[in-house]
Amino acid sequence: MIDLVIHIIIPLAIFSFIAVFTLFAVYAERKIAGFVQDRLGPMETGKYGMLQTIADILKLLQKEFITPSAADKVLFALAPVVIFTAVFIGFSVMPWAPNFIPADTHTGLFFIMAVVSIDAIGILMAGWGSNNKYSLLGAIRAIAQMVSYEIPIGLSLIAAVMITQTLNLNDIVFNQGILATEHIYFFGVWDVTEVGGLFAWNILQAPHLIVVYIIFFIASLAECNRAPFDIPEAESELIGGFHTEYGGIRFAFVFLAEYAMMFLVAMLGVVLFLGGWNTPLPNIGALKLAEWTTGLYWGIFWTLTKSLFIVGIQMWIRWTLPRFRADQLMNLCWKVMIPLAFLCMAISGIWRILVMV
Amino acid sequence: MEEVIFYAFAALAIGSALLVVGLKNTARALFLFFIVLFAMAGLFLFALADFVAITQILIYVGGVLILMIFAFMLSNKELLADLQHTSARFLSLPNAQSLLLVLGFLGVMLYGIAEWQENTPYWITENIRRGNIIQPTDNNINQLGVKFMTQYVLPFEVVSIFLLMALIGAAHLSRKEEDR
Numbered sequence: 176m177i178d179l180v181i182h183i184i185i186p187l188a189i190f191s192f193i194a195v196f197t198l199f200a201v202y203a204e205r206k207i208a209g210f211v212q213d214r215l216g217p218m219e220t221g222k223y224g225m226l227q228t229i230a231d232i233l234k235l236l237q238k239e240f241i242t243p244s245a246a247d248k249v250l251f252a253l254a255p256v257v258i259f260t261a262v263f264i265g266f267s268v269m270p271w272a273p274n275f276i277p278a279d280t281h282t283g284l285f286f287i288m289a290v291v292s293i294d295a296i297g298i299l300m301a302g303w304g305s306n307n308k309y310s311l312l313g314a315i316r317a318i319a320q321m322v323s324y325e326i327p328i329g330l331s332l333i334a335a336v337m338i339t340q341t342l343n344l345n346d347i348v349f350n351q352g353i354l355a356t357e358h359i360y361f362f363g364v365w366d367v368t369e370v371g372g373l374f375a376w377n378i379l380q381a382p383h384l385i386v387v388y389i390i391f392f393i394a395s396l397a398e399c400n401r402a403p404f405d406i407p408e409a410e411s412e413l414i415g416g417f418h419t420e421y422g423g424i425r426f427a428f429v430f431l432a433e434y435a436m437m438f439l440v441a442m443l444g445v446v447l448f449l450g451g452w453n454t455p456l457p458n459i460g461a462l463k464l465a466e467w468t469t470g471l472y473w474g475i476f477w478t479l480t481k482s483l484f485i486v487g488i489q490m491w492i493r494w495t496l497p498r499f500r501a502d503q504l505m506n507l508c509w510k511v512m513i514p515l516a517f518l519c520m521a522i523s524g525i526w527r528i529l530v531m532v
Numbered sequence: 533m534e535e536v537i538f539y540a541f542a543a544l545a546i547g548s549a550l551l552v553v554g555l556k557n558t559a560r561a562l563f564l565f566f567i568v569l570f571a572m573a574g575l576f577l578f579a580l581a582d583f584v585a586i587t588q589i590l591i592y593v594g595g596v597l598i599l600m601i602f603a604f605m606l607s608n609k610e611l612l613a614d615l616q617h618t619s620a621r622f623l624s625l626p627n628a629q630s631l632l633l634v635l636g637f638l639g640v641m642l643y644g645i646a647e648w649q650e651n652t653p654y655w656i657t658e659n660i661r662r663g664n665i666i667q668p669t670d671n672n673i674n675q676l677g678v679k680f681m682t683q684y685v686l687p688f689e690v691v692s693i694f695l696l697m698a699l700i701g702a703a704h705l706s707r708k709e710e711d712r
Contacts, residue, residue: 250563281671282582289586292594296566299601303559315605318598325594342673 185277189266197434201228204490211494238423243306246420250304255421255428258297262435264290269442270345272452272474273354283344284332287443288325291398294436295321298407298417301429305420313416316501317400317407323508324397324404330516331391335447337523338381338531344446351375352453353465363530371465372457376450381530383522388448390516392485395440397504399433402493406501441485445478452478538578545571562601569593580666583676 202217202225209216217224242248268283270276280286295318302314339347349356353371361367361374362382368375378384397404400416408416418429445451452474456464468477499507548567555561569592576585659665666672680688 247557247559250560280582281673282586285583285586285590285673289590289594292590295598296563296593296601299598300563303601303605311605315602318602322595322598343671 186263186267189277190263193263193266193431193435193438196438197431198228198232200434200437200486200490201231201430203487204493207487207490208494211491232427235427236424240425241420241422243420245306247304247306250300251420252304252425254297254301254304255425255432256297257300258294259428259432259435261290261293261297262432262439264293265439266435268344269439270348270446270451271478272471273349273469274345275452275471275474276345279343279345281341281343284336284342284347284447287439288329288332291436291439292321292325294432297432301421302417305417307420309413309415310417310419313407313413313419316413317417319501320397320400320404320407320504323505324394327390327394327508327512327516328398330513330520331387331394332447334387334516334520334523335377335384335391337520337527338377338384339447340527344451347377348446348451348453351377351380351450353458353469354453360531363526367457370457371453371469373450373455374457375453376448376455378448381523381526383519383526384448386515387519387523388444390512390519391444391448394508394512395444396489396492397508399436399440399489401433401437401489403496403499404504405493405498406504437486437489438482441489442478442482444485445481449481450477534578538575541571541574541578545575558604559601562597562604565600566593566597569597580668580670580672583672 205227206216206224217227220226220230242251265287267277268280268286298314298317298321302310302312302317305311336342339350341347346356350359352375353369355368355371355375358366358368359375359380361370361379363380365374373379378388400407407413408418413419418426421429454465454468454473454477456468458465545568548564548571552561552564552568555564569588573585573588576582576588
């Protein structure tokens with residue numbers, strides 16, 4: 176019985192976290208946009224406009240359901256649910272703190288890759304179901320982009336997994352800090368099992384993973400359909416892309432899925448490359464900073480801080496860089512990132528055999 | 533509890549598979565196919581084949597199904613309508629014959645199950661007796677990796693060469709023709 180209650184509480188907790196995160200991320204996004212474009216952003220609702228997104232969501236919630244008369248009603252109604260669920264399931268294997276993980280499976284990373292690819296089906300459903308040229312074009316662009324960029328993401332994940340030797344996200348994080356179950360080496364030479372902190376993170380255990388992380392980060396931007404890879408919803412060409420016809424709570428779900436996806440890929444990058452819930456502070460002699468800042472609450476704190484920092488960078492990039500053209504996008508993916516990711520994968524193999532032994 | 537979920541997945545798979553075959557609306561049928569594959573993945577999970585389940589979703593849902601939907605969307609509407617009309621004759625048998633075929637298949641499967649129940653192979657009973665079975669908490673991924681790189685290395689390499697050939701072929705087909 177108690178198990179069942181826990182099984183119900185955890186998804187609810189994650190859902191409410193996503194909802195709250197989305198509310199404040201939208202506010203942050205608009206403030207950052209304002210800062211980058213040298214204007215103020217939302218100012219009127221509440222102090223510094225902090226209630227703006229809450230007012231927005233209240234407005235969205237009470238709007239009526241509008242279904243275009245030529246739309247495929249079933250697909251149109253189901254699409255936002257599929258899009259959101261795909262991202263939402265992904266959170267089920269993400270570790271938040273030492274052994275604090277909704278589902279501790281041996282296939283965690285692989286599972287996330289699979290589940291996130293369902294997102295594409297939802298977008299196609301939305302694009303086809305709307306029966307609108309712009310929506311369909313947006314959906315086709317989105318799929319072409321997501322399917323292409325899944326390859327560099329997959330390759331960069333493989334490069335990281337070759338170093339970690341496990342697909343279990345919980346174990347991956349454990350081996351990046353002072354709680355490691357095996358010896359870990361900074362740059363492959365200096366034993367930092369006792370020191371921990373920044374030096375034990377995956378990107379510094381094997382330095383080529385820094386390149387891999389950059390590949391992963393760029394590809395994950397494309398996977399979330401965010402600028403500079405937002406041709407699927409290019410406002411100047413396609414109105415709104417695949418979600419042109421959506422309004423009210425359905426649009427809210429599409430939006431929720433986009434922000435949840437941002438957080439999910441940011442968190443996945445943090446877990447795989449940046450130490451997950453491990454503290455960035457190392458043990459220095461008698462100053463046991465790493466040991467003092469490791470634990471359940473510290474773990475959640477570090478995961479959140481790092482992930483939100485990465486989300487912040489995603490927003491900064493969105494408002495700084497112009498949009499890629501479709502052919503530039505494909506060139507970048509197939510001619511630059513995939514060969515580079517392959518190279519990094521080969522280096523990972525050599526590193527594992529020759530350096531980490 | 534597990535049994536309820538198992539039968540729910542099974543019913544979902546069979547029901548939506550029937551609908552996929554029966555629906556006139558091709559687009560909806562394709563999206564229903566997604567549910568069939570997903571329910572199948574759920575059934576694989578019950579067989580403790582989590583790797584197969586996830587691969588099913590990754591390959592079929594993330595790749596093959598999207599390709600099918602793309603092919604459907606990019607093809608001519610009139611051509612498709614034509615195909616839907618003629619499909620009553622093209623590649624299909626009269627009802628009586630197809631019924632016979634279906635019953636035959638059902639018979640073969642039922643016979644297989646009955647035979648299996650009666651004389652279970654020796655290696656299965658032996659392993660069950662020795663407790664040499666997979667537990668839900670076991671790490672199958674390690675085993676799979678080791679098996680792939682040792683016992684099944686030849687099939688594994690042949691498949692990868694085959695995939696590479698397909699990749700090169702696709703790249704060659706989509707290349708621009710040079711002016712002569």
